[in-house]
Each structure stands twice: as C-alpha cells, then as structure tokens.
Amino acid sequence: MAEKKRKKDLNFFERIYVVEIVKGMILTFKNMLRPKVTMEYPEVKFDPPASYRGRPVLVQENNGVERCVACGLCSRVCPALAIEVQAAETELEKERYPQKFEINMLRCIFCGFCEEVCPEEAIVMSKDYELVFTNRDDAIYGKDKLLIPVDKLKDRLEFLRNFK
Amino acid sequence: MSIWEILIITLIKILVIVAIMFLTVAYLVYFERKVSAWVQNRLGPNRVGYRGLLQPFADVFKLLVKEDIVPDAANKPLHTLAPFIALFVAFATYAVIPFGPSVNIFGYDIKLVVADVNIGILYVLALTSLGVYGITFAGWSSGSKYSLLGGVRSSAQMISYEVSMGFSIAGVLLLAESLRPIDIVNAQYGWMWNIVLQPIGFITFVVSAFAETNRLPFDLPEAEPELVGGYHTEYSSFKFAGFFLAEYANMIIASCMIVTLYLGGWQIPYIDKVGLSETLTVILQVGAFIFKTIFMLFMFLWVRWSIPRFRYDQLMNIGWKVMFPLSLLNIVWVAVLIMIFNL
Numbered sequence: 001m002a003e004k005k006r007k008k009d010l011n012f013f014e015r016i017y018v019v020e021i022v023k024g025m026i027l028t029f030k031n032m033l034r035p036k037v038t039m040e041y042p043e044v045k046f047d048p049p050a051s052y053r054g055r056p057v058l059v060q061e062n063n064g065v066e067r068c069v070a071c072g073l074c075s076r077v078c079p080a081l082a083i084e085v086q087a088a089e090t091e092l093e094k095e096r097y098p099q100k101f102e103i104n105m106l107r108c109i110f111c112g113f114c115e116e117v118c119p120e121e122a123i124v125m126s127k128d129y130e131l132v133f134t135n136r137d138d139a140i141y142g143k144d145k146l147l148i149p150v151d152k153l154k155d156r157l158e159f160l161r162n163f164k
Numbered sequence: 165m166s167i168w169e170i171l172i173i174t175l176i177k178i179l180v181i182v183a184i185m186f187l188t189v190a191y192l193v194y195f196e197r198k199v200s201a202w203v204q205n206r207l208g209p210n211r212v213g214y215r216g217l218l219q220p221f222a223d224v225f226k227l228l229v230k231e232d233i234v235p236d237a238a239n240k241p242l243h244t245l246a247p248f249i250a251l252f253v254a255f256a257t258y259a260v261i262p263f264g265p266s267v268n269i270f271g272y273d274i275k276l277v278v279a280d281v282n283i284g285i286l287y288v289l290a291l292t293s294l295g296v297y298g299i300t301f302a303g304w305s306s307g308s309k310y311s312l313l314g315g316v317r318s319s320a321q322m323i324s325y326e327v328s329m330g331f332s333i334a335g336v337l338l339l340a341e342s343l344r345p346i347d348i349v350n351a352q353y354g355w356m357w358n359i360v361l362q363p364i365g366f367i368t369f370v371v372s373a374f375a376e377t378n379r380l381p382f383d384l385p386e387a388e389p390e391l392v393g394g395y396h397t398e399y400s401s402f403k404f405a406g407f408f409l410a411e412y413a414n415m416i417i418a419s420c421m422i423v424t425l426y427l428g429g430w431q432i433p434y435i436d437k438v439g440l441s442e443t444l445t446v447i448l449q450v451g452a453f454i455f456k457t458i459f460m461l462f463m464f465l466w467v468r469w470s471i472p473r474f475r476y477d478q479l480m481n482i483g484w485k486v487m488f489p490l491s492l493l494n495i496v497w498v499a500v501l502i503m504i505f506n507l
Contacts, residue, residue, distance in 0.1 A: 021471055028470040032202040040207070 046129075050159035053112045053125040056103060059157075060147040067122035070098040074114035074123050082107035083114060101146060105131055106139045116164065124156045169272070177278045181258055189412045190220035196412075196465050203469040224405060232401040237307025246305060247399065247406030250298030254413035257291050260284035261420045262346050264430045264450040268442075276450065277346065284345040285333060288421060289326075292376055295414070296322045299378075299385060299395050302407070306398035314394030317476065318385035321375055324483035325382075329372035331491035335365040335498040336425045349429030357428040361501060365494035366426045368487050370463075373418040375483070378411065380468040384476055419460035427456050 039046060048054065059067045070087035088099035114123050126148060133139045150157070194209065194216070201208030209216035234243055264276040281287055296319050303315015336358050337343060340351035352358055359366045375382040386394030393399075396407045423429060430449040440448070474482070 025466060025470045028203045028466065031205060032199070034205055036202075036207050037205045038207040040210075 048127045048129065050155040051163075052127050052129075053110045054128045055105065055110070055126055055131055055141075056108065056112075056114055056123055056146075057126045057128070057148040057153070058101060058143070058146045059122050059124060059153055060149050062150060065092065066097065066101075066143070066147055067120050068098050068101065069094050069096045069120055069122070070101075071096075071119065073117045073119065077113045077117045079111060079113065080107040080109045082109075098143070101143050103141050103146060104139060105133070105141055106136065115160070121157060121160065124153055124160065126153065126156065173272065173274060174278065177274075181278055182255070185255060185258060185413065185416075188416055189409050190224065192412045192416060192461060193223065193408075194220045195461070196468075199462070199465040200469050203466075227405040227408075228402055230401040232403065233398075235307050235398050238398065239305040239307070242301050242305035243398075244403070246298050246302035247403040247410070248298075249301065250295060250410035251406045251413070253291050253295040253298060254410040254417065257288050257417045258420075260287050260345055261417075261424060262349055262429060263453050264446055267446050275346070280346060281344070283343045285337065285343045285348070285425075288417075289330060289333070292414075292417075293322075293326060295376075295410075298407075298410070302399065303385075303395040306395075308398050310391045310393070310397045311395050314385045314391045314397070317391075318378065318395060321378075321382065321384060321479060321483070324480060325372040325375035325487070328368050328483065328487035328491040329376060331488070332365045332369035332372065332494060333425065335362050335491075335494045338495070338498045338502060345424050345429075349424060349431060352428040352431055354431075355433050357431070358426040359428075362426075362494055362498055364490055364497060366422075368491040368494060369426065370422060371482075371487055373422060374464070374467065375479075377414040377418050377464075379415065379464055381471045381474050382479060383473060384479060415461060415464050416457070419457045419464065422460050423453060423456040427460075429453060 061067060068085075070085050072085050072087070075083040075085045082104045084100070084102045084104075085098050086100040087096050089095060090097045110125070112125050115125050118124075197219070198208040198216075209219040212218040212222045234240055259278040260281050262275070262277040262280075266273055266275050268274070299318040299322075300315045303311045303313070303318065306312070336348060339358065339361065340348040342348065342351075378385050384394075385391075386396065391397070396404055399407060430453040432449060432452045435445055435448060
C-alpha cells in the first residue's frame with residue numbers, strides 16, 4: 001500500500017488541488033472512451049465457462065435412456081434435501097433405473113455435491129442459469145425437465161474428467 | 165412598434181424559452197445519467213424509446229404518480245412553498261440571458277433575449293441569492309434534523325460563495341463598463357474573451373458557480389451518506405421533482421452565465437470578416453452559444469463524476485481563504501490591465 005501522505009508533506013501543486021483535479025478528470029475522461037462492460041441481457045446472453053454450476057441435470061444417453069442407476073447417493077448427499085429418487089427394475093444391462101427423479105429447484109443450492117458423488121457421471125451441473133417458475137409446483141423439476149442429451153453436456157463432462 | 169406588437173413578441177419569446185428550458189432540463193437529466201454511465205464503463209439508460217431518449221419523460225411521469233407525503237411535523241405552507249421558490253428562481257433567471265445578436269424577422273428588429281434589462285447581471289445575482297430561501301425553507305419546514313442540517317449548510321455555503329462570485333463578476337463589469345448582458349458579450353469581441361483576459365476570475369467564478377448550484381464537489385446540502393437526502397429528505401412526488409428540476413435548471417443557468425460572462429457569449433472570433441450572409445451568421449452565432457453552453461454543462465457532469473465531495477471545513481476554507489482572495493486579486497489584475505492597455 002502506498003505511504004499515507006500527511007498534509008505537511010504535500011508539495012505546492014498537490015496543495016492547491018488544481019493539478020490533482022485535472023489528473024483525476026483526465027482519468028475519468030479516458031474511462032469514458034473505453035469499451036463498455038455492460039451485457040444487454042435479454043438480447044445478449046452470458047455464456048458461462050465449463051466450470052459454471054448452473055441447474056443440475058440428468059445425462060441422457062444417445063439411445064434415449066438415462067445414465068442414472070438410482071443408487072440414491074445424490075439424494076443422500078444433498079445438503080438441502082432437494083433430490084428425491086425412486087428406484088425400479090429394468091430389463092437393461094444396468095438393471096435399475098429411477099422411476100421418479102425430482103429436484104426441488106426452490107431448495108437446490110447449486111453446491112454440486114450430487115455431481116461429485118455420482119458414480120456414473122449421471123447427474124451434472126449444466127450452464128442453464130435462467131430458472132423461472134411462477135408457483136411452487138412448477139419449481140419441482142421431474143425427469144421430463146431434467147433429462148438432457150449427452151451431446152449438450154460435453155463441455156461439463158470433459159471438465160469433470162480433467163478436474164474432478 | 166405598438167405596445168401590442170411588443171407584447172406579442174415578448175410572449176412568443178417567453179413561450180419559446182420556457183419550452184426550450186423544460187426540454188433541456190429533461191435532457192440534461194438524461195445526459196447526466198449517460199455521462200455517469202460512460203465514466204463507469206456502463207451504457208446508461210437505453211430502453212425507453214430510441215437509445216433511451218424518452219427516459220426523462222418516464223422519470224418525470226414516475227415522480228408525478230407517486231404519493232405526495234407531507235410529514236406531520238412539517239410546517240405545511242412553507243413545506244409546499246419551498247419547491248416553488250426554487251423552481252421560480254431557476255426559471256426566472258433565463259429572462260436576461262442573451263442567446264444571440266439582434267435578428268430581423270418580418271421587418272421587426274428582435275433581440276434574442278426575453279428581457280433586455282440594463283441591470284441584467286444584478287438581476288441574476290439577486291435571483292440566485294433568493295434561491296437560498298427555497299432550500300433553507302425546505303430544510304427548516306420539513307421538521308427533520310437531516311433536512312435542517314442540509315438547509316443550514318446550504319445557506320452558509322451559498323452566502324460564502326456568493327461573495328467570491330460577486331467579486332469575480334466585478335472584474336467582468338470593469339471591462340464591459342455595463343451591467344447589461346448584451347453589452348458584456350459585445351465587449352468580448354474577437355478574442356477579447358474574459359477567459360483570456362482574466363483566467364483567475366474565470367476559475368473563481370466557475371468554482372463559485374459549482375458551489376451555488378450545489379453540484380458535487382460542493383453538494384454538501386444533500387450529502388447522501390451523512391444527511392440521507394439533505395434538504396429534500398422529506399419531499400416526494402411533484403415537490404421533489406420541483407427541486408430536482410430546479411437543480412438542473414440552475415446548472416443550465418450557471419453554464420449560460422459562464423458562457424455570457426467569460427466565454428464570449430454568442431461570439432465567434434472574426435466571423436464578420438469571413439463575409440457570410442447575415443442570417444447564416446446569426447444562426448452560427450446562436451449555434452456557438454448553444455455549443456459553448458453544452459460544453460460547460462458537460463464540464464459540470466464531468467467534474468461531478470470525477471471529484472469526491474469536500475468536507476465542510478474544507479469547503480469553508482476554500483471559500484473564504486482561497487476563492488475570496490483570488491477574486492480580489494482578479495479585480496486588481498483587471499484594473500492593472502485597464503490602466504496599462506486602456507481597454
């Protein structure tokens with residue numbers, strides 16, 4: 001930090017303000033000409049980096065089946081108790097699948113624990129930050145809203161492989 | 165000219181000036197928001213209308229539909245009167261500011277000033293002094309300690325700076341040998357602008373003008389961090405809009421005065437030597453006046469967003485120990501100029 005100047009240490013030009021005021025005004029004038037940082041939101045949207053923790057989603061494989069095996073770990077680890085999983089059996093290789101998978105978006109705190117704990121990389125945080133609902137029932141996202149094709153989540157899956 | 169012709173011409177002038185006034189005040193608010201945004205690397209209002217140009221009307225409309233609250237402890241007549249004093253003073257001053265030289269329209273010789281008063285400068289000084297009453301009444305009648313402190317500060321500040329303002333103007337008057345604004349502008353023919361002849365006077369006048377209009381570095385009467393809103397803490401709706409508009413109208417007045425007194429008014433150096441037609445010359449000169457005024461207004465905004473507020477003791481120190489002696493020095497300087505060069 002710069003040494004604090006006492007009044008007696010100031011030289012003549014600093015004491016009559018004028019020079020310093022002109023310096024300050026030149027600085028603000030330069031700032032006026034600099035590019036603006038504002039992002040005009042509804043028209044221009046923020047594209048978050050892969051490390052961004054938006055709303056949690058379930059990964060849907062290309063054959064239309066979710067990766068999730070309904071182990072319930074995410075539900076267990078969730079500090080806000082936002083996730084509810086009901087398991088059921090299936091003929092597929094993975095044998096179990098979530099019959100019902102609900103995340104209460106009013107409770108979710110976007111901590112990403114569910115993603116960290118998931119053994120199948122089946123639940124990941126997306127880049128979606130536009131969460132709007134007009135009543136409490138709408139805020140409970142079922143499988144219909146949670147399933148996202150794996151192609152759209154490549155960035156995040158890549159990021160998890162590198163850094164998780 | 166018959167009395168009726170004079171009356172009609174004056175009425176038209178008043179209407180034009182008032183219309184221009186309201187528009188410029190509205191757009192000054194818009195301009196201020198834009199400049200503040202630019203200084204902070206933002207965009208500023210750009211949603212209402214093309215590039216946000218309708219924003220000031222939206223602002224005013226919002227203020228007008230709000231509830232008008234009068235505090236229980238307030239002195240109601242004075243509380244209501246205060247914003248009207250502020251507004252009246254701000255708008256009445258426009259009468260004597262010359263926007264350009266005389267023009268010839270339909271055979272009438274019209275001066276581009278509402279009232280060509282031979283004591284115009286005195287009139288401006290008197291009215292701006294009255295402006296203190298608006299703020300002081302507002303502070304006192306609100307029945308709130310913050311408002312009271314704001315009002316007290318304002319009166320102390322305006323009285324202090326009026327002294328150096330008056331003395332700076334004295335320098336101009338010595339040179340022009342007249343109190344009539346048109347004569348003062350005519351005295352600054354060519355490059356004989358007062359800013360060139362008496363730069364010290366220009367600085368003291370500009371600083372005093374900032375203090376008189378309660379603009380930042382000197383906006384202690386409404387210092388938000390200490391006094392909530394200062395003298396207009398207890399005002400809302402239309403009355404608040406009154407103070408708000410009066411502040412901006414005062415800024416425009418101050419800019420016009422600075423231009424008239426120091427920047428040569430409508431003068432463009434040596435434009436009559438170029439040989440343009442008379443009409444074009446007048447248009448250019450009025451344009452020059454508007455341009456200079458806008459430049460000064462930009463200075464006001466630019467300074468506001470660059471410099472932090474002075475402390476109260478610093479304000480008084482600068483007013484009495486720096487600005488006052490400097491303006492006296494300026495008078496001596498002008499007197500010496502007149503003695504040596506016989507101006």
